[in-house]
Amino acid sequence: MxxxxxxxxxxxxxxxxxxxxxxxxxxxxxxxxxxxxxxxxxxxxxxxxxxNTLAINLKQQKTNTIGVIVPETINRFFARAVGGIQKQADMAGMNVMICQSNESYIAEKKNLHSLVSSRVDGIIVSISTETDRSDQFASLTEKGIPLVFFDRVFENIVASQVVTNNYEIAMEGTEHLIEQGCKRIAFVTGPEHLFNSRARLNGYLDALRKHNLQVKDSYIVHSHYRSDKVEEYTRYLLNLPQRPDAIFAINDYAALEMIHIMKKNGLRIPQDVAVLGFNNENLCRFVEPSLSSIDHPAHDIGASAAEMLINHIRHHDMKPEKRVIKSSLIIRESSRVQ
Amino acid sequence: MxxxxxxxxxxxxxxxxxxxxxxxxxxxxxxxxxxxxxxxxxxxxxxxxxxNTLAINLKQQKTNTIGVIVPETINRFFARAVGGIQKQADMAGMNVMICQSNESYIAEKKNLHSLVSSRVDGIIVSISTETDRSDQFASLTEKGIPLVFFDRVFENIVASQVVTNNYEIAMEGTEHLIEQGCKRIAFVTGPEHLFNSRARLNGYLDALRKHNLQVKDSYIVHSHYRSDKVEEYTRYLLNLPQRPDAIFAINDYAALEMIHIMKKNGLRIPQDVAVLGFNNENLCRFVEPSLSSIDHPAHDIGASAAEMLINHIRHHDMKPEKRVIKSSLIIRESSRVQ
DNA sequence: TATTTTTCCGAGACCGTTCCCGGGATCGGG
DNA sequence: CCCGATCCCGGGAACGGTCTCGGAAAAATA
Known part of the structure; x- marks a missing residue:
């Protein structure tokens, strides 16, 4: 047949x-x-x-392909970042191979081997929440395979990276809540070992200190980015002896769910609890109250990472570079107390 | 170096x-x-x-890889479907190569060539809104490359496919709105040439006829799945001489935006206009009013398509098969008039 | 000890391309 | 008319593996 x-x-x-x-x-x-x-x-x-691209690639000793490892594209931030990568790759006439780690260290490692075996010309990575060691990536550099991290990066590895101004924007967001008169600000962030989680946390902490507000560990929640824990830690926060009067959430979907739970408990947003989200999804404008958020330019971050990687592929002697892309605070009803 | x-x-x-x-x-x-x-x-x-997988694949004359072409993974339905495909492929020890057509016929064709050149063992496709001809896929069958469509399929092509019961669920949803006392039901669906858009439209039309309600073409909006037109057609519907008293929307995000616009115009949901969405996203439960929707099992659809494709790859003599996966109506506040 | 079987390994073709090298044919100039 | 340059084209190695086949050495059997 x-x-x-x-x-x-x-x-x-x-x-x-x-x-x-x-x-x-x-x-x-x-x-x-x-x-x-x-x-x-x-x-x-x-x-x-x-x-037969297999034969061509084998002969040419290059694949014209860039490999991408992201936690999961169901997360819109990464879906948009991948979009930016793909657009940039298209313009350069390159292909993209996308892998999802599903936030698992093991899967991420498997993806990495798979990409190396496929002989991709370079790799773009945003690490999983589980990943707390970087040696598997160090070996890429030894092999001469260009590598660029974005958003979720390692602090100490020598490699190119594209990040946002996590520290500054977390500080700005927190100060905004303080200016609205909030004094007991809860902060929901990612796992402690992730660099950008720590950077955001530090921004939050420094904002509190700068305004002489008490730092309470019980107001800090370390969450994974997955959605199934939101109800649990929301109830935890609401049941604290001193209920928070503001919440800086890890992302907009979590913020939306928290608002929903708080409303059911008779709390008014933002008068009783102000809420600030993260990512500035479209839905922020359509919910009630409209949701303040941090605009996190996912598409640009991805595009920038891809551009950088392509440069590395074309000029093998380039030095690692670090780019910072600015997020911005979008204020809407959910955090406008006065 | x-x-x-x-x-x-x-x-x-x-x-x-x-x-x-x-x-x-x-x-x-x-x-x-x-x-x-x-x-x-x-x-x-x-x-x-x-x-070097390149060398291995070249020698073995197979790549252990399944190619996927979807419109865009920024659309959560497809992101979830891809998740299902990937899970199934993992279980079978196969890799997945994901391409996005970005709803463009040209890009889709390019993706197809790229996958064939990469010698994937089989291909899963959900066609773009622009695609209205199927000859490029027919040639795959000649080459002996297994092919499975899902969700957005061709009506007349002989190929395996996984679809949902579009006709029945559109009918059920429409009848639900009728039972709530709605008489002027607007219907927002996809492009006419897409089979599932037509199936849904027919379900809607037959429901109206069954209950002796007048069919008005002005209540039918053919939209692309992209979000930038929502405001435009919402205003169009609201400005009709006989404003609709119910809207069956193309997806939940569109429904959310429509509700937002209508609320700003002083309309009450669902009393003035009942709304029914599509896809049953998480956010349906957290918005106000909570959003009725059609649960569209994206993950299962993807998994089923992958399972079918893998069977085709392993047993080359299999006949095309059509699977129907059932969607279900989830009733919440936005359509509960009484 | 002679023969058979088993164990282990090497030689080399092959997958589908690219590309270097060499050579025959044609052409132009002197 | 001769000869170097130009134009086309074919042969064959190479990319990095797999796999078949055959054979030498070791082990088992007679």
Whole structure:
């Protein structure tokens, strides 16, 4: 049943010429008679010839492909970042191979091996919440495979990275809540070992200290980015002896769910509890109250990472570079107390 | 700078044996002395040897990879479907290569060529809104490459497909709105040439006819799945001489935005206009009013498509199969008028 | 000890391309 | 008419693996 896939050799045989000549014609090189070339191209399209990229890549010792490892594309931040990567790759005529770690260290490692085995020309990574060691990435550098991290990065590794101004924006967001008169500000952030979680936490802490507000550990929640724990830690916060009067949430979906739970408990947003989200999803504008958030330019971050990686691939001697992309605070009803 | 990547030949040379033997050890075959095998494995892991999948795939004439073309993973339905595909592929020990058409016919065609050139073992597709012809897919069958469509499928092509009961669920949803006393039900659906859009539309129309309600073309909006037109057609619907008293929306995000606009215009949901969404996103439970929706089991659809494709890959003589996965109506506040 | 079987390994073809190299044919200039 | 340059094209190695086949050495059997 299985039809034989047509190769360059088939075309050569049918035309009574050598495969070198066919290769020349298909590659669009000039040292070939126009007439011969036309015959080859005609037959190729008639037979629906598709070049075997496997063979080409093997021979060329490069794949024209950049590998991407992200936690999960169900997370819109990463979906948008991947979009930015793909757009940039398209412009450079490169392909993209996307892997999801599903926030698992093991899966991430498997993805990495898979990409290396596929001989991608470079790799872009945003690490999983579970990942707390970087040696598996260090070995890439030894192999000469360019590597760029974005958003979720390691602090101490020497590699290019694209991050946002986590510290500053967390500080700005917290100060905004303080200016609204909030004094007991809860902070929901990611796992402690993730660099950007720590940076955000520090921004939050420094904002409190700067305004002489008491830091209470019970107001700090370390959450995974997954959604199934939101109800649990919301109840925890609401049941504290001194209920928070503001919540800086890890993302907009979590913020939305928290607001929903608090409303059911008779709390008014923002009068009783002000809420600030993260990511500035579209839905922020359509919910009630509209949700203040941090605009986190996912698409640009991805595009920037891809651009940087492509540079590394093309000029192998480049030094690691760190880019900071600015997030911005978008104030809406959920945090406007006065 | 660029360190040489270690190959099977390097290991053979360093150990003074032939590459056949190294291959045997690495492939875990039995006709090799345990001691030799151990030496090879030790050196391989010490040198961080990674097999070149390009070479393996070229030789084996298969890639153990399934290609996926979806409109865009920023759309959560497709992100979840891809998740289902990936899970199923993992279980079967296969890889997944994801392409996004970005709802463009041209890009979709490019993706297809790219996957064929990469010699994927099979392809899963959900077509773009622009795609209204299927010949590019027909040629896959000639080449003997298994193909499975899901959700957005062609009506007349002979290929395996996984769809939901679009007609029935649109009918059920519409009847639900009718039972709530709504008489002027607007329907927002996808482009006319898409099979599932038409199926849903027919379900809607037949529900109206069954209950002797007048069908008005002005209540039917053909929208793309992108979000930037929502405001436009919402205003159109609200400005109709006979304003609709119910809206069956194309997805939950559109529904949310429509509700927001209507509220700003002083309309009460659901008393003035009942709203029914599509996809049953998490946020449905957290918005106000909570959003009725159609639960569209994206993950299962993807998993089912992948399972089917893997079967086709393993048993080349299989007949095309059509699977229907049931969606279900989830009633919440936004459509509960009484 | 002679023969058979088993164990283990090497040689080399092959997958589908690219590309270097060399050579025959044609052409132009002197 | 001769000869170097130009134009086309074919042969064949190479990319990094797999796998078949055959054979030498070791082990088992007679």
């Amino acid at each position: 299985q039809k034989k896939v047509v190769t360059i050799k088939d075309i050569a045989r049918m035309l009574g010429i050598s495969k070198s000549t066919v290769s020349r014609a298909l590659a669009g090189r000039s040292d070939i008679h126009p007439e011969t070339k036309q015959k080859i191209l005609d037959l190729a399209s008639q037979l629906q010839y598709e070049p | 660029q360190k040489k990547v270690v190959t099977i030949k390097d290991i053979a040379r360093m150990l003074g044996i032939s590459k056949s033997t190294v291959s045997r050890a690495l492939a875990g075959r039995s006709d090799i002395h345990p001691e030799t095998k151990q030496k090879i494995l030790d050196l391989a892991s010490q040198l961080q040897y990674e097999p």
